[in-house]
Amino acid sequence: MNPSDRLRELCGTTIAKLADPGLRDRVHQVRVRLDAPLKIAVAGAVSSGKSTLVNALLGLPVAPVDAGECTRVVTQYEYGPDDGRVEVDCEDGRTFLTRLDPGHRLPAELGVPIDLVRRIRVQLTSEALRAITVVDTPGMNTVTVENERAARRMLFGTDQDDDHAQALIYVLRYVQAFDDSTLAEFRGLTEACGMTCVNTLAVLSQIDRRGDEEDPWPTARRLAVKAYADLRASVFDVVPVIGLLAETAGTGALGPAELDGLAALATLDEADLEFLLLDLDDLADSPDSPLTPEVAARLVRHLHRYGLRTAITHVGEGPEALRQTLLDKSGFGVGARSGTVAGGIAHFARRAGQLKALAAITQLRRITRSPAFGSDLAVLDALANELDETKPIAAGLHGLRLFAAVEAVARGQLVLTDEMSNELFRLARSDDPAEQLAVPAQDVPEAARRATERWRARAMIERGRVGGQRARDVLGVLEDLAAPPRLQTQAPIFLPVPAAPVDADAVRRLLASPLVPAEDRQALGSLLAGADGAAQVGIAGGPPDVAAYAAALSARFRSLSHFLPFTADRRAAESVSDSYAHLAVTSVQKGSPHVG
Structure with a gap:
């Protein structure tokens, strides 16, 4: 059982045992958020290009880019059936309803004094919002904040601890002005809001406004590399973008x-x-x-x-x-594996379940420290015990253990040589083993084996401390990369599972898309070339879990379809998802072991 499923069960049993209705509601909200779309906040300085980037993400010119009432409050864009519905949440608990102006634009005036507004919620039928909710935040002249509550309110529109975005895109305009004090302020802001390198992407915007160069991209890439060197312990990546071109192409403004x-x-x-x-x-x-x-x-x-x-x-x-050229030249969606905004969104999307589970664990731990009386004290103690680092729920977040090590480096809890630091950051930035180890694919096992020696020694040196645990986390990842394929001495015989029908053109279209992650490309290759169902899901010998593999792949490509910007690509992903779904049903019927 994965951590999210365990957390749902834990929330359910905890709610049933709690007597305090307030505590029950808080735990219930944690469970609700596990099933909700991933919430991504977009923040940045005034005039940094933040709202322009939000419009590019939404594919609609909704977020106002000029100064006005709506730029001074948090605005949340979420999927809903009533396209254009606007809910204005006020500080006193009241909610006022209005609608977007023609052209999918927020109204210039809300009809409520701006000082009374806590948050604006906008419903859109955009397919992209089925998987993510986008939170546009007020511009900040500085990232300095007085305390954790002020930081939360600035980014998320509330000072309630449980109302928490699970990922952050921070838009930077003048990275060359990022001196030591500004870096410290930025790290303080992300830490106060529960953000780390696992769920924070920095975007270097307006890179076409930096000089008289005919092609701004060489300089932009150098600036992004420099910024990442400064921020790599605090962000997943630093990517350059021309948000204006991305917005123009994405919204069809011409x-x-x-x-x-x-x-x-x-x-x-x-x-x-x-x-x-x-x-x-x-x-x-x-x-x-x-x-x-x-x-x-x-x-x-x-x-x-x-x-x-x-x-x-x-x-x-x-x-x-022309629209496709502008999108390419914007840098928004080219090379999704790394170096683009689309790549950062794909990073978040691939880890959405884990990021939501991580946020839920943080929120539940905070609840366990709440005042309680009578039997609720024992219930909260039991909840805290289940959330301990050594228990299955927290230990099950293996996909995030590299980022826990990066966070330990940022906090000074894990001290590494330059070689090991670079190795750790490569491991965290990429999902491709060859890129993670900076070697050709055939050399991955040997390179990983050599790396395990360094990390095993570091784990021994740091034994008994936080750094030792984080070094063991990295060691576990490297051991998985170094392990040879398991051999079966006597493979069981199964009735063959017929190959699923596949739209070859749809598969080839996805293989040609730079937005499809490496692991999904490998799956597509197996689907296209596989002679039977087992081969199509990339496993040999026809084991009895073909149905499970196929169902998981169907869900993966259905989710991927929500993040592809072009209709033809989305339809191709849906076609692939349908092929895997057909295979899952067929394998249940015909994939049983053969009894001789």
Whole structure:
């Protein structure tokens, strides 16, 4: 049983035993959040590009990017059947209802004094929100906070300990200004809000505004590498992005008038065009500009200089090709395994169950320290005992043990050489064993074996301390990578499970997508090439758990479909999910052992 299932059971038995209705409700809310979409908060300084990034995530121009009432409060975007419904939660417990303005935009005024508003909740039918809830937070001039309660309120709209986002995207604008004091403030903020390197992604935004370079990406990547070196003990990754282009591409902001304007600019002499782009005000004011002031203003607002140059170059390829080019040039969704916002979201999505379980454990431990009377004291003591690090629930979060080691490094509880530090951060950043160990795939077992020697020695040196436990966590991961495939001396015989029907074009489309993780690519290869059901799920000999493997893979690709930005890719993932579901049903009927 996985940790989430154990936690659900534990919450249920605890609720049944508690007498205090307040404690029962708090435990019930923890259980509810285990089944809810992963909640991701987006935070950052004023004018950092935070709301633009939120719009790119949603694929809708909902979050206001200009100063206004709604930029001063926490706004939560969640899946719901009533598209456009807006609930305004007030400090006194009242809730007022309103709706989005036409074009999926938050209203300029809420109808309630802003000082009385605690949080805004917006319902959208966006498929992306079936798996995640996005929380847009007010901009901050500094990440300094006075205490934990202030930090929680700033990020999540409440000072209640249990109302907690499970992941954080922090948008940075001027990473070169990240001095030691600012780094300390950032780490203090994330620590106060329960965020660590396992669930925090830093985004370096507006990278096209940093200089006069025609191509901003080489400098942006260098800045991201430098920022990660400074922040790697506090964040999963630092990724650069041009949020404006991601928003423009994702929301379909360029209409016929803008496309015609780009086409007109593309006909200009190169020198004349370059002169107009030197000062973007000239697009509207110069007598040599072919654009009306209104179209020019919209193009500058949606593209700025680098985006304009890119769009003018590719406008002749057609609207859809142009949209895809802008998305690629934004850096939002290219190479999802690492280095992009989409890669960070995929990192969160693959670990959603574990992240929610981790948050639930933190919340339940906090509940166990609440004032209680009578029999409730014993109930909370029993709950605390079940959440001990040595018990199955906490120990079962194996997928997060690397990040626990990284957090120990950040806290000074685990002291490592530079070689071992780099090794640990590679292990934590990637899901691909070859990338984790920086060796070719065929050399992974030997490289992992050599690494186990270093980590076993470190675990012995740190024995009896927190660092020793965290070193053993890393050792366990390396031992799994070093272990050779298990051999069966006498394999049982099973009736063959027929291969499931597969849409080969759908599989090939997903294999060509950079958004599909390495482990899913391997599964796709087996599905396409497998001669029978067992081979299609990547296991040999037809063991009796083909149905379980197929059901798990069906759920995995169904979940993946919610994170793919293009309709054709989503349909391909759904087709693959259907193939695995068919295989799961078939294997239950025909996958029983053969009795001779």
